[in-house]
Amino acid sequence: TKPMPMPMPMPGVIYLIDDTSTCVIYLIDDALPFGRCVIYLRFQPGRNHRRCRREATVVVVDDQDGVTLANIVATTLKLDVGGDISQRAGSALAVNDVVELYAAGFDVTLSELANDFGGDVIVSGKHVALADQNDISLLDINSDLLSVDAVGNVVDGDLGSLLVTGNANFVGAEIRLGDDVGNRSRFGSLTFNSSGAVSVTEDNH
Numbered sequence: 001t002k003p004m005p006m007p008m009p010m011p012g013v014i015y016l017i018d019d020t021s022t023c024v025i026y027l028i029d030d031a032l033p034f035g036r037c038v039i040y041l042r043f044q045p046g047r048n049h050r051r052c053r054r055e056a057t058v059v060v061v062d063d064q065d066g067v068t069l070a071n072i073v074a075t076t077l078k079l080d081v082g083g084d085i086s087q088r089a090g091s092a093l094a095v096n097d098v099v100e101l102y103a104a105g106f107d108v109t110l111s112e113l114a115n116d117f118g119g120d121v122i123v124s125g126k127h128v129a130l131a132d133q134n135d136i137s138l139l140d141i142n143s144d145l146l147s148v149d150a151v152g153n154v155v156d157g158d159l160g161s162l163l164v165t166g167n168a169n170f171v172g173a174e175i176r177l178g179d180d181v182g183n184r185s186r187f188g189s190l191t192f193n194s195s196g197a198v199s200v201t202e203d204n205h
Contacts, residue, residue, distance in 0.1 A: 087112055158182050178202055
């Protein structure tokens with residue numbers, strides 16, 4: 001199999017080669033210069049790239065610093081970092097399944113409206129801002145501040161846990177949070193904007 005050419009690496013940026021005929025795996029090397037993580041793309045070892053299924057793509061990043069995301073198309077996305085998580089202006093994150101973002105004590109800002117999170121979203125961070133061009137399902141959020149802007153509905157499913165010590169702001173076509181027996185919802189304060197039904201049930205403090 002002919003190797004795919006690699007992009008020139010830039011500190012703290014995740015690259016995705018946009019070629020629907022290829023399948024890539026993301027390899028992490030944190031022992032590199034620049035003082036930040038550099039993410040490379042390579043073929044999945046032992047696989048013929050013409051037979052790879054693009055929807056099998058998985059992104060996993062474990063970095064001692066923060067990361068800035070460029071365009072990503074993936075089945076799952078997991079980031080566990082020791083700094084801010086952000087995305088390049090004008091970029092889009094399309095993730096079909098679970099999104100896990102761990103940045104305890106740091107900000108998580110994925111607020112480009114072109115984003116599309118098809119599965120549950122799990123986030124731990126200080127100030128968290130999320131945007132989605134469709135519905136967004138919040139499974140587990142732990143933050144000081146939370147801002148969610150969805151073109152579709154904002155929901156937390158059967159087992160969602162939303163723990164926000166400060167203000168939580170939700171924008172969506174409909175907002176349904178804390179309605180199920182398995183939900184936990186606690187907000188320091190709550191604001192919302194919706195053209196449809198709004199139902200928010202908060203646990204007793």
